[in-house]
Amino acid sequence: MSSQTTPTETSSLLPGHRSQPEGEDGHGKATHSESNLRTRGIVWGALTILLFAGLVLFVGFQHVLEDRFYPLFGLLPKDPILAALAIMEKAPVIDGHIDLPFLTRLRFANNASAIDMESRMPGHVDIPRLRQGKVGGFFWSVYMDCLAPGKEDRDFLTPNWSVRDTLEQIDIARLLMKKYPETFHFATGSDDIKFAIQHGKIASLMGVEGGHQLGNSLAVLRQYHALGVRYVTLTHTCHNAFADSCGFEPGMIPRHHGLSSLGRTLIEEMNRLGVLIDLSHTSDATAAQALNYSKAPVIWSHSSARAVHDVPRNVPDNVLRLIGTKEGQKDAVVMVNFAPFFVAEPGQANVQAVADHVEHIAAIAGKQHVGIGSDYDGIDSVPVGLEDVSKYPALIAELYKRGWNKYELAGLAGANLLRVFQGAEKISRELQAAGQQPAYDLYRKRKDIPRMEL
């Protein structure tokens, strides 16, 4: 049966075989045609296999293929981390607050030659991890702590080393920037930030974390500015001659009920110089008054949302509502702090919880008014998934998953801070063009300057 059926089956697979004429020519033609058909069969077979293999590849590795080819069409990969990395390639992170200089003071006694930032550093920051995390810039916090509680007198006149120590912190920050010129680009303006990012470097700015570091003196502010400082946090955890702090625990008793009159003069001088007013650590009254009084946009260099986690260091909704571009509002950026104590209940701080703070600030103030101020190297624990500077893409990816588009994510990463900084620079240029003079006010409680009667 098989011997009889085989030719039939063969011929049926080759339609037209039996219709071919007999004879030499006919036979020749038939052989040629047979080979043609065979070739065609092989080609079609191969094509079918290829098509099938293509389909399997497309279905099985759809995400991989999309992720490989989407950037060619200006689209983002589906994979959230790849999407975050693609966005951050163009819009890297500009972190509002990193305590690297304080870590180097505590761990290396500010000896720049003993510090190797190209290897693993003891804290959350070193060059390999900054690169991995797509960092385009950060404010190096040149911080010194408040006097111990009870050491400061009511008028903030207790002699101390705050100004010397701040100068030492500026010194170590500048020394480290100079030690790694291929990585860090000293930045004092928004153009410097853009230049650094365009040249693949990390814009390195400086911020003084507390009015107590000014020694009650506007002249010291001007000298910090001359050394490159571009923000001053009005208070740290202590009140000072300029403004009230929120402290650390609830229940801080106010001293000025917001800004003092010297504090308002400080704001005028910061506006004139183009030094950003940083409202992290301030009391709610200080924040609301400063936001209202400043002509320039302001920042919270490292603060989260109180409605998400109720601690005094986070920004309440009534203050967030003062941020914006409408009547009675001011442009600002709240740069979300990663410190677990400010993010969530013990053990609950993770990428999602930090993203909740970002989304709450965005919901009240707008997506253009939120940024990143990790507090890395200044915190002793970290949220799960945001362990160090290499992990910023995880936060961007989390918000990408929640539907933020690339422009909104670029804003969060750094562009919102850049806009606010440019706004402050514009106000500074305008005030100086209008002839505003430096403020010469002295703290009226100072007794050390002789006042000669002329």
Ligand SMILES: [Zn+2]
């Ligand atoms: Zn702080």
